[in-house]
Amino acid sequence: MTVDDSGAPQAATAAPDDEADLAATVLRLVEELETRLPPAVVRVERDPGxxxxxAGRPGPVTAVVVDTGAGRLLVLDAGPRGFACTSATRVGGVVVARRRLRLSAWLARLDAFLAAREEETAIAEAAAQRVLVTLGSAEPSDALTVHADALDEDLADLPAHVEGRVPADVVDAVRRICAELRETHERLPAGAAHGHLVHRVATDYLPTTLRIYLELPQAWAQEYSGFGGRTALDILREQLDILEIGVRELHRAVLEDDGERLLANGAFLADRFGNADSDLHLPDHTD
Structure with missing residues (x-):
């Protein structure tokens, strides 16, 4: 188990081998577990002297009990000799079976449980977002559409549609890309053979990238690091970086009337953004 920048517990990709290190990690995360999980799910017992x-301190932790559902418990007892970890089964309020676990195995089970809760939360938030859009209480994704016949106006408005919904650095990146696209579009000669490349980026690649991200539950998108250790927000930033570099190259190619550079850069962007699949999509069963 690891801790992200906010201090929240995250699924571990490589747990420390040292049992003492793992024990210290548990103690650091106990308070976060209480904050993150409802009282019906986690109970932390302490013995204040x-x-x-x-001093108004809560006192040392003596036990942690996590109810993972269907009567299954993860129990951690902290005594003077260290941690005793067990999985248990409770029926009718009575624990009927216990199985001793190593601390690393206990943490692994806790990680799996937290990851499952994250996914369930993401599904619920996605459903709630769809309801809000239906009721008119949230901005629909079509507000991010850039129309070919109103390209300059829609690009000018696009940053405002994402402001407050993504971090400030992402808004700045969108604003720079839109400004570069507008200037490139203005400099396109009438009937330019490769004008469709600029239109494709403006009307498809950029708004689709933003739309896919904004349709994700935002807490999940910013905190869940299930994309090879990256969050959906990390991937969005990477994609916008690629788009910004590509748009800058398109602009230079238009200024220099360099058809080969236009075609090469257009092929690169099409390969990166010109398909319906995205690493940012939620799993199929969340639709």
Whole structure:
């Protein structure tokens, strides 16, 4: 188990081998677990001494019980000799079976449970977002459409449609790309043979990339690092970086009337953005 920039527990990609390190990790994450999970799911027991009570401290952790559903529990007891980890089964409020686990195995099961909860939350938030759009309480994705017959106007408006919905650096990147596209479009000679490349980026690649990201539940998109250790927001930033470089090359090619560069860059962008698949899509069963 690891901790992201916000301090929230995340699924571990490579847990430390040292059992003492793992124990210290658990203690650091206990408070976050209480914040992240409802009381019905996690219970943390502490044993504050007199000094703790006088200082208003919660006291040392003596046990952590996580209810993973269907009567299955992950129990961690903290004693003077270290941690004792078990999986347990509860029926009618009574624990009827226990199985001892190594701390690393206990953490792995906890990671799997947290990841499953993240996915369930993402599904619920996606459904709620669709309801809000239906009710008119959220901006629909078609607000991100750039029309070929109103390309300059729509590109000028596009940054405003994502402002407040993505971090400021992403808005700035969108604003730069839109400005470069508008200037490139203005400099295209009438009837330019390769004008369709500029239109394709403006009306398809850029708005589609933004639309796919904004249709994701935002907490999930910014925190879940299930894309090879990257979040959906990380991938969006990477894609916008590629688009910005590509648009800059298109602009230079138009200025220099370099047809070969236009074709080469157009082929590169088409290969990267010209298909319906995206690493940012939620799994099929979330639709």
């Amino acid at each position: 007199v000094g703790d009570r006088l």
